[in-house]
Amino acid sequence: MQATRLAALIAPLSGVFDLAESQAPGHAARVTHIALTLCSRLDLSASSRRTVLYAGLLHDAGVAVAELPTNVEGNGGHASAGAWVASRFGLDTEVQNTIASTHERWDGGGWPHGVAGEDVSVEARVINAAHWANDIAEGSESPLRSRAALQKLHPRDVTGLAGPEIADALADVVRDDDTWTMMWDEHLSMMIAGRATSEGRASVKNVERIAVAMGEVTDAALRETGRSARVAELSTQLARRMGMPQSERRAIGVAARLLDIGQLGVPRHVTEKPAILSREKMELMRAHPGLDARLTEHALGMSELAQLVHAHHERLDGRGYPDMLDNYEIPLASRILAVADSYWALRADRPHRESFSDAEAREILEAGAGERHDGDVVMMLEPSLGEKIAS
Numbered sequence: 001m002q003a004t005r006l007a008a009l010i011a012p013l014s015g016v017f018d019l020a021e022s023q024a025p026g027h028a029a030r031v032t033h034i035a036l037t038l039c040s041r042l043d044l045s046a047s048s049r050r051t052v053l054y055a056g057l058l059h060d061a062g063v064a065v066a067e068l069p070t071n072v073e074g075n076g077g078h079a080s081a082g083a084w085v086a087s088r089f090g091l092d093t094e095v096q097n098t099i100a101s102t103h104e105r106w107d108g109g110g111w112p113h114g115v116a117g118e119d120v121s122v123e124a125r126v127i128n129a130a131h132w133a134n135d136i137a138e139g140s141e142s143p144l145r146s147r148a149a150l151q152k153l154h155p156r157d158v159t160g161l162a163g164p165e166i167a168d169a170l171a172d173v174v175r176d177d178d179t180w181t182m183m184w185d186e187h188l189s190m191m192i193a194g195r196a197t198s199e200g201r202a203s204v205k206n207v208e209r210i211a212v213a214m215g216e217v218t219d220a221a222l223r224e225t226g227r228s229a230r231v232a233e234l235s236t237q238l239a240r241r242m243g244m245p246q247s248e249r250r251a252i253g254v255a256a257r258l259l260d261i262g263q264l265g266v267p268r269h270v271t272e273k274p275a276i277l278s279r280e281k282m283e284l285m286r287a288h289p290g291l292d293a294r295l296t297e298h299a300l301g302m303s304e305l306a307q308l309v310h311a312h313h314e315r316l317d318g319r320g321y322p323d324m325l326d327n328y329e330i331p332l333a334s335r336i337l338a339v340a341d342s343y344w345a346l347r348a349d350r351p352h353r354e355s356f357s358d359a360e361a362r363e364i365l366e367a368g369a370g371e372r373h374d375g376d377v378v379m380m381l382e383p384s385l386g387e388k389i390a391s
């Protein structure tokens with residue numbers, strides 16, 4: 001696995017959070033871009049810039065998280081959920097606190113604490129000012145109109161939000177055509193990652209940690225706590241039983257954490273599905289392995305892992321999705337992931353049915369062996385293997 005900087009991992013993931021909140025694509029990246037430009041104008045320290053970078057990219061991450069895991073304390077609201085997501089990525093308390101303060105205002109009229117003046121950190125105020133300007137830009141009908149709207153910005157419009165110094169700097173920064181042109185660049189998130197300081201070179205361990213974090217965030221947004229860990233554990237055990245070498249087992253364990261991260265970008269009314277989906281919603285769901293794979297590829301730069309993830313809903317009989325591959329066109333690792341993923345989906349409560357027992361789940365999988373799933377992999381599911389993993 002190649003080394004990647006932490007920012008290069010997190011920048012593309014911020015795009016998922018845009019989608020989850022039905023924000024304009026690139027929302028988090030644009031806010032971060034304006035905020036970093038403000039940091040330069042204000043001559044803030046390297047450590048402030050780093051905080052602004054990560055807090056900007058993740059400022060809406062909490063919106064995707066419907067419920068915090070029960071063992072996490074939070075004062076409610078998406079800002080504190082966003083701080084939790086940042087902590088899962090291994091980001092420090094500066095970043096977490098900044099995300100939690102992105103609704104506080106200089107004039108004290110914000111929330112959740114209503115603090116005022118310099119009690120709202122400069123990093124949080126920079127992000128708030130950038131967010132305000134970006135809202136104007138996104139609210140305009142076209143990039144050119146947004147340019148005109150931003151040119152009219154007066155510092156007093158932002159003083160109550162961010163304080164006089166930042167307000168002056170913002171009025172300055174948004175009048176600069178470079179700021180405005182870059183906002184609409186499709187590679188903006190990558191350019192932001194490139195501007196980041198060079199700390200946090202990602203080792204295999206770092207990549208694994210990001211994958212674990214993404215799995216936990218996906219669990220909190222769409223499934224039950226611990227699902228991604230259970231799918232990873234069952235996948236690696238099945239891979240061991242199938243005689244796969246350690247390096248491949250490790251890759252399968254990472255891929256298992258990344259299944260369905262693309263569903264964070266599918267609107268909630270589709271993922272919180274009743275038993276029957278309309279055709280249009282079915283299409284959206286069928287697109288998720290592609291999204292999972294794109295994110296894996298962009299964030300981790302690992303195309304082999306992306307391939308495994310891409311094929312986790314393929315079926316041996318060629319009736320799966322997205323590519324309708326058949327039999328041995330599907331990598332063994334993906335066939336293993338499919339069995340582990342289905343097993344734990346059956347074991348979970350759903351809105352329209354209760355969870356199946358271990359025996360029932362295995363029976364259902366065995367019934368589909370050779371058509372839906374690889375029979376050799378299903379055979380490795382011994383009685384109560386699931387109970388051992390769940391306990």
Ligand SMILES: [Fe+2]
Nearest residue numbers: 027059060131
């Ligand atoms: Fe936002």
Ligand SMILES: [Fe+2]
Nearest residue numbers: 259260312313
């Ligand atoms: Fe899936």
